Amino acid sequence: MAAPLKLKRQSSPKVVRQDLSVAQELPIAAVLVDTPVSHLEGVYDYLVPESLHASATIGTKAIVEFGNTTTEGLIVARKKSSDKQKNMKTITRLNSPSGLVSLSVIKHIEAVRDRFGGGIWNIIKSAIPARVIKEESFQRSSASSINFPEYDSPRLRELVGRADYDQIRNSKKIKWALSFPIGIKPELFLTEFIKVRAQINQVLLIVPDEKDLTNYLAQLSKYFGDEVIELGSHLSKNLRYRNYLKAAFQSKRVIIASRSGAFTELESNSTVIVLSDLDESHYEQHAPGWNTRDVCLLRDSSTSIVFASVSHSLEIARLVEIGWLESKIYENKSAIKIVSANDNHSSILTIKKGLDQGNVLVSVSEKGYANLFLCTKCRNTANCECGGKLQIAAQPRIPSCYLCQKIYKNWQCIYCGDSRPFVIARGIDRTAEEIGRALPKKSILVSSGNKQLRNLPKGNHVVIATAGSEPNETFAAVVMLDGEKIFNRPSLRAEEMAKFSWFNLLSKAKPSSEVFLSLPNHHPAVQAILRGQSRHGVSEDLINREKAKLPPFYRIAVVIGEKLEISKFSENLKNSYSFEVTGPTSINGMQSKLLIRATLQQGSMLVDLLDDITKIQGVKGRKIFNIRFDPFDL
CATH class of the missing domain: 3.40.50.300 (P-loop containing nucleotide triphosphate hydrolases)
Incomplete structure (x- = not known):
């Protein structure tokens, strides 16, 4: 467990006005100040006016002077004396109900800060919403x-x-x-x-x-x-x-x-x-x-x-x-029938059966129409003159570049001159078009992006949705398409997320429904679903992660900064520490990225090191690195 947060203690240098009477009991408040720059973050001692004595309790926000500015602080202690009795400023006013943040929450925030680094006020602002004074008429209860x-x-x-x-x-x-x-x-x-x-x-x-x-x-x-x-x-x-x-x-x-x-x-x-x-x-x-x-x-x-x-x-x-x-x-007796890609069973057959009983859910991996296509004749990739790949976002079928957005109304293959696109990455609109051809006169609804369906109209419908956009309904049949694509995406959590998505879809199936999986029976995800055990194969996944020195066995920091600074920092790390360093890799003409891996035991050391680096950068007026610990993806 991380050690308690150790905040640097300093005293404000400017002399306070002496026109306010100071509290007779516990006249000093230790205030965690939201300083303008991260390297000055710390606890500073302030005098408590007698008029605020009763309300200025631990966990109360206060407005204080810091340097030539006025800023917010959080009272973290009240005490009889200070290490430096002279030149202390006085709390200007309180900025929250008394004891808004309990001592246990303060300790919790400190523990989170110790784990992830950065400024503690960044976490406080995430945890505590902005003040609205007129909402503060409330009764305390238990x-x-x-x-x-x-x-x-x-x-x-x-x-x-x-x-x-x-x-x-x-x-x-x-x-x-x-x-x-x-x-x-x-x-x-x-x-x-x-x-x-x-x-x-x-x-x-x-x-x-x-x-x-x-x-x-x-x-x-x-x-x-x-x-x-x-x-x-x-x-x-x-x-x-x-x-x-x-x-x-x-x-x-x-x-x-x-x-x-x-x-x-x-x-x-x-x-x-x-x-x-x-x-x-x-x-x-x-x-x-x-x-x-x-x-x-x-x-x-x-x-x-x-x-x-x-x-x-x-x-x-x-x-x-x-x-x-x-x-x-927990197991539940269910008559859900699972069919897979090698059962001589098409997804259209599952959809037809489901429509006789109710609504059908079809899950696809991507929005758009044709997110990647080749030339039908020579099978070369369709590229823009800027180097970006062409896609067909929607009907009418007009290709455009995903990078520069240039439109190609009369597209022709630059290799053979053919003008027929061969789609290899279908989007949701293309899937809807194909199902519509196979099932004429059937109601087909699309739920994706900003156009999500929460509830369905009366009648039986085919609902085609991307992950997370499914209506809050249960379905007579569920079809899970694009299995190879979602399980093989180039990301750290591709298989985890794909399995989560498919088990989530399974929870939307009615007890007697049919579920179609677009992967063969021997695939680990299909085996997990057939067993009804999402943990199937997890032990092997953990072994592979540990061998690859990846989470959850290693903590990873992603550090982004100017190329020259990142290059110097990388060399110092490799020469002086035992962390695993990957990079630098170029992001653009100005910035590079480092991946730093630390064992779970080294995690706190890496947090402290990166905190020290950003403080030095702040003191010297350099651009501060952008640091994220344990991101969702790499």
């Missing part, structure tokens, strides 16, 4: 003072078994990697789980995106009413701050949140549930780039934690392998 009628779920007991059901109902701490049973909608299973678990104390559910948040809020509000609230960046500024205050001071029984809600204050013996930790939305886009999974693992030790998913990340799989998490895989 979750333990609210009495709920005892809730029993026979269906959940049947699915998980009596022993696990008793664990969910009692106050014993649990640390689970829970795999949803096939043939049961995940939101229905998890809603029942939360209803039972919330009888003990608070439950924090962290979901990937707004669509999931809306679904779970609708389900849980029916039972918990005003005792369930939502937190997320999708809310208006006022509502987001109002709900944050309710979570902080009223201890609502159930909190549904997106990524930033991972820092939410909870009472002792509460439960955190992370839904689909493999989803990229769980990764913070701004520096220092923390992720929900690691933030939740750094929470207070009294908190129960459950990672619930159709298929888990390899980080979670490793924690199961070493015994830190307990794997919970």
Whole structure:
């Protein structure tokens, strides 16, 4: 576990006005100041005016003078004296309700900062929404003072078994990697789980995106009413701050949140549930780039934690392998029929059968029409004069360059002169066109990108969707196309994400539906689905990752900066440290990138080293490296 954050302590040099009376009791406040430059970040001592004494408690935001500017700070301690009694400034005013950030949340934020590096105020700003003063009229209350009628779920007991059901109902701490049973909608299973678990104390559910948040809020509000609230960046500024205050001071029984809600204050013996930790939305886009999974693992030790998913990340799989998490895989009797690409069975046949019973879902890998095509005659790639590849974005079939956007209305192959494109990378629109030809007069709907379908109109439809754009429905048949493409993408998590996507699609199939897989039976993903076990093959995946020196066995820092600076830094690293260094690789004419790998034991050393480098760059007025630890992809 990372050592506690050690912040440099300094005293402000400018003399304060002496026209304010100073608090008689604990007159000094240690304030974590949001400084203009990262290398000055630290805790500075300020005098507390008598008028603010009662409210200036630990965890209260304050406005203070720093140098020639006024900035925000967070009070992290009150004390009798300071190491430097002279020339201390006085807190100007308070900028939040008293004790807005509890001591446990402060410690949690420090632990996250120690793991991912960077400025602690970057994390504070992610965790705590901007202030809206008019929303601060609230009543403090405790979750333990609210009495709920005892809730029993026979269906959940049947699915998980009596022993696990008793664990969910009692106050014993649990640390689970829970795999949803096939043939049961995940939101229905998890809603029942939360209803039972919330009888003990608070439950924090962290979901990937707004669509999931809306679904779970609708389900849980029916039972918990005003005792369930939502937190997320999708809310208006006022509502987001109002709900944050309710979570902080009223201890609502159930909190549904997106990524930033991972820092939410909870009472002792509460439960955190992370839904689909493999989803990229769980990764913070701004520096220092923390992720929900690691933030939740750094929470207070009294908190129960459950990672619930159709298929888990390899980080979670490793924690199961070493015994830190307990794997919970539940089976459900289902009549779902699985057919694969080598069963002499076409996807169109599955679609036809499904349409007789209801709606059919067809999953494809890409948007657009023809994302890559060749010349029909000579099979050479269609390229633009700028070097970029041509694609056909939509009907009418007019090729354009994906780099410079130049349009080729009368395209001809530069090698043989033929004008017939041969599509090798179909997009969703091309797939819809082909299915429409095979099934004339059938309703075909497309759900992708900014045009996602949440619910379906009456009747039987073929719904063609990209990953994550599927309507919130169950289907009489599910067709999973483009298997080779999604399992062989050039990215770190290609196979993990592909398996997650397919198991997620499987959860949308009705109990008696047919599911078509566009891969042969011997493929590991098909074998996992046939067994109904998303963990099938995970041990081998972990062995391969360890051999390749990749996460979850190594921590990786991606460092981007000016070419000359990166080149010098790379040489110093290779000569002075035992880290694995890949690069530099050129990004553009000005910048290069380094990949630095450290064993789990070396992780803290690498964080401290990169923090020191950025501080030196700040002091010397150089451009500071862009650093991200443990990114979603490389």
